[in-house]
Amino acid sequence: MGYKCNQCCIHCHVNAGPNRTEMMSSETIDLIKKVLVLYKIKTIDLTGGAPELHPEFRKLVITCREIGVEIIDRCNLTILTEPGQEDLADFLAANEVTVVASLPCYEEENVDKQRGKGVFEKSIIALKRLNKLGYGLSDGRLKLNLVYNPQGPSLPPDQKALEEIYRKKMSSIYGIYFSELFTITNMPINRFEGFLRATGQLTEYQNLLEKSFNKRNLDTVMCRNLLSVNWQGYLYDCDFNQQLGLRPNCKLKHLKDLLQNKLEILDMPINVDSHCFGCTAGSGSSCSGSLQ
Numbered sequence: 001m002g003y004k005c006n007q008c009c010i011h012c013h014v015n016a017g018p019n020r021t022e023m024m025s026s027e028t029i030d031l032i033k034k035v036l037v038l039y040k041i042k043t044i045d046l047t048g049g050a051p052e053l054h055p056e057f058r059k060l061v062i063t064c065r066e067i068g069v070e071i072i073d074r075c076n077l078t079i080l081t082e083p084g085q086e087d088l089a090d091f092l093a094a095n096e097v098t099v100v101a102s103l104p105c106y107e108e109e110n111v112d113k114q115r116g117k118g119v120f121e122k123s124i125i126a127l128k129r130l131n132k133l134g135y136g137l138s139d140g141r142l143k144l145n146l147v148y149n150p151q152g153p154s155l156p157p158d159q160k161a162l163e164e165i166y167r168k169k170m171s172s173i174y175g176i177y178f179s180e181l182f183t184i185t186n187m188p189i190n191r192f193e194g195f196l197r198a199t200g201q202l203t204e205y206q207n208l209l210e211k212s213f214n215k216r217n218l219d220t221v222m223c224r225n226l227l228s229v230n231w232q233g234y235l236y237d238c239d240f241n242q243q244l245g246l247r248p249n250c251k252l253k254h255l256k257d258l259l260q261n262k263l264e265i266l267d268m269p270i271n272v273d274s275h276c277f278g279c280t281a282g283s284g285s286s287c288s289g290s291l292q
């Protein structure tokens with residue numbers, strides 16, 4: 001929905017931050033609704049920056065609810081504690097929005113190192129608020145999924161095993177509950193690429209990803225079943241290609257093109273490059289966690 005964010009994390013693949021001004025226009029938001037209806041799309045995954053900072057975020061959520069589309073909010077948690085967003089958690093719960101939230105560790109020092117000073121403390125406040133509203137509880141009504149990504153240039157550990165560790169630590173130390181843990185591999189692009197380059201680790205990390213290639217992941221890489229839309233309405237195979245400016249290898253370029261004629265959008269050829277090893281290494285990686 002735009003690149004404005006209240007945080008400025010070192011691994012951010014969209015280079016988001018408080019000074020970014022790019023925001024999706026009302027016209028593009030209208031096109032989204034039309035495409036959702038025409039293609040009977042079941043799920044919309046809202047991301048930014050912090051998507052909640054878009055002035056029309058709530059309007060879009062309500063629209064999607066009205067047409068029966070499931071909504072995922074890629075929430076950085078600290079946004080729930082920002083001035084002016086005091087009622088955001090209630091709004092998300094009332095509209096049964098699934099929350100997917102980054103929490104790269106259950107220890108304060110590690111989270112603050114990656115996501116900024118004070119982020120962990122605010123994240124815990126936000127998670128407790130969400131739990132209180134019914135998020136992450138065993139009835140499964142309001143889903144609260146946490147996202148882990150490694151601190152540096154390494155592959156994530158086994159998702160199920162780490163989920164168990166997180167579950168024990170989060171409940172015993174903080175009294176916090178969540179639905180699932182997603183492990184995500186850091187992509188060597190944008191801000192994280194800059195960090196790797198500056199610390200002389202870029203080649204080594206790329207080699208690790210390539211050496212860990214697992215062809216079993218090819219059938220389930222997320223570009224096979226999603227369509228990424230940027231803040232201007234242009235289409236991409238995934239969020240990473242969007243950030244690299246890699247357009248799909250076909251005539252479909254914009255949401256408007258999808259409205260001209262009804263098309264088989266999942267038949268679009270996928271534009272791949274060396275960063276794709278980030279999705280296919282080891283157990284695989286996607287915005288919904290590991291692929292195996």
Ligand code: SF4
Pocket residue numbers: 005006007008009011012013014015016017048049050076
């Ligand atoms: S990783 Fe998420 S929370 Fe951090 S700067 Fe990027 S968009 Fe914002």
Ligand code: SF4
Pocket residue numbers: 221222223224237238239240241270271272273275276277279280
């Ligand atoms: S980075 Fe490559 S493999 Fe991963 S989702 Fe995008 S296009 Fe597919």
